[in-house]
Amino acid sequence: NAGVMQNPRHLVRRRGQEARLRCSPMKGHSHVYWYRQLPEEGLKFMVYLQKENIIDESGMPKERFSAEFPKEGPSILRIQQVVRGDSAAYFCASSPAQDSYEQYFGPGTRLTVT
Amino acid sequence: AQSVAQPEDQVNVAEGNPLTVKCTYSVSGNPYLFWYVQYPNRGLQFLLKYITGDNLVKGSYGFEAEFNKSQTSFHLKKPSALVSDSALYFCAVRDRDYGNNRLAFGKGNQVVVIP
Numbered sequence: 001n002a003g004v005m006q007n008p009r010h011l012v013r014r015r016g017q018e019a020r021l022r023c024s025p026m027k028g029h030s031h032v033y034w035y036r037q038l039p040e041e042g043l044k045f046m047v048y049l050q051k052e053n054i055i056d057e058s059g060m061p062k063e064r065f066s067a068e069f070p071k072e073g074p075s076i077l078r079i080q081q082v083v084r085g086d087s088a089a090y091f092c093a094s095s096p097a098q099d100s101y102e103q104y105f106g107p108g109t110r111l112t113v114t
Numbered sequence: 115a116q117s118v119a120q121p122e123d124q125v126n127v128a129e130g131n132p133l134t135v136k137c138t139y140s141v142s143g144n145p146y147l148f149w150y151v152q153y154p155n156r157g158l159q160f161l162l163k164y165i166t167g168d169n170l171v172k173g174s175y176g177f178e179a180e181f182n183k184s185q186t187s188f189h190l191k192k193p194s195a196l197v198s199d200s201a202l203y204f205c206a207v208r209d210r211d212y213g214n215n216r217l218a219f220g221k222g223n224q225v226v227v228i229p
Contacts, residue, residue, distance in 0.1 A: 004157070033215065042118075042204060042219035043158075056216065091157060095215075101146060101165055103217060105158040 002027065004094050004106035012112045019079040019086070021109045025094030032075040033103055034067060037089040049075060082113045116141045116209045120220035128228050133195040135223045137188045137205030147188040148206040148217065149179055158204065164188060175199070195227045 005024040013019050025032050030051050035043040048056040049069040060067070064082075069075040079086055089110050093103035117140045127133050139145055146165055150158040162173025169181040179190045188205060202224050206217040 006157075031215070033217075035217075035219075040221070042120075042221040043206075043217075045216040045218070048215050056214075059216070093158075101163055102148060102160045103215075104160065105150070107155075107157040 004029075004092055004104055006090075006092050006106035006109050008109060009107060010110050010112070012114060013082050014114055015083060016081050019082050019111055021077040021079075021090050021092075021111070023075040023077070023092030023094075023106060025075070025092075026096075026104055029094035029096050029104070031095045031097065031100070032069050033093040033095075034075075034077050035091045035093065037091060037108070039088070043091060046077075079111075082111075084113045087111055087113045116145075116207050116216070116218040118205050118207050118218055118220035120203075120205055120223050122223055124224045124226060126226045126228060127195050129197055130194050133190075133192040133199065133225065133227070135190040135203050135205075135225060137190065137220060138186050139188060139205070139207040140186065141207055141209045142211075144210045145188075146208040146210060147179075147181060148208070149173065149177070149188075149190050150204045150206060152202040152204065152222070161190070161203075195225075197227045197229050200225055200227045 032049045034046040037043045045059040047060050047067045064080045066078045089108045091108045093105045095103050119138045148163045149161040152158050164171050164181045172178045202222045204222045205220045
């Protein structure tokens with residue numbers, strides 16, 4: 001059973017460009033979570049999605065950031081007009097159901113904004 | 115609100131000695147508690163969890179953790195550390211409120227096991 005997959009693993013963008021991060025949950029998992037890890041900090045929750053629904057986006061910045069989890073295909077975290085402060089590792093996690101306890105994490109996408 | 119504190123930046127321990135990584139938490143209600151480990155350039159791997167029941171929980175790779183409600187702590191322990199245990203360890207908490215699936219993480223502890 002393949003784990004959570006994220007691509008790309010490394011992404012370099014110039015200021016003002018768009019970044020698209022993809023996450024494919026584990027097989028059978030319909031719940032996806034995005035977290036951001038800034039240098040020297042722990043992971044911070046961003047957004048929680050089920051198929052075609054955003055359940056909790058309380059950790060998402062108000063502007064430039066959006067997320068989706070369509071009926072078919074991976075979950076996408078989109079960052080428009082990136083700035084240097086967006087440089088971080090972005091981790092996706094998945095779980096099989098809402099009342100599942102542990103979340104299973106992908107390897108992360110390391111975004112560098114130059 | 116939910117939060118985790120991991121007070122030490124780095125934990126150094128000699129191979130074969132006991133390993134302890136400290137964690138305290140804060141939640142409005144009752145907690146679900148987790149430990150994850152991160153190896154360089156890898157994602158987080160689940161180690162163990164406390165949901166309910168016995169305060170001492172056992173997890174992967176010989177690790178265990180003890181839930182202490184009065185001290186709001188969930189320290190991670192291993193009786194005999196291995197060099198391969200050198201990694202970054204994260205404690206996480208989730209409030210038991212239904213529908214709150216957010217994990218709040220501590221900033222992590224770097225564990226260095228010295229041969």
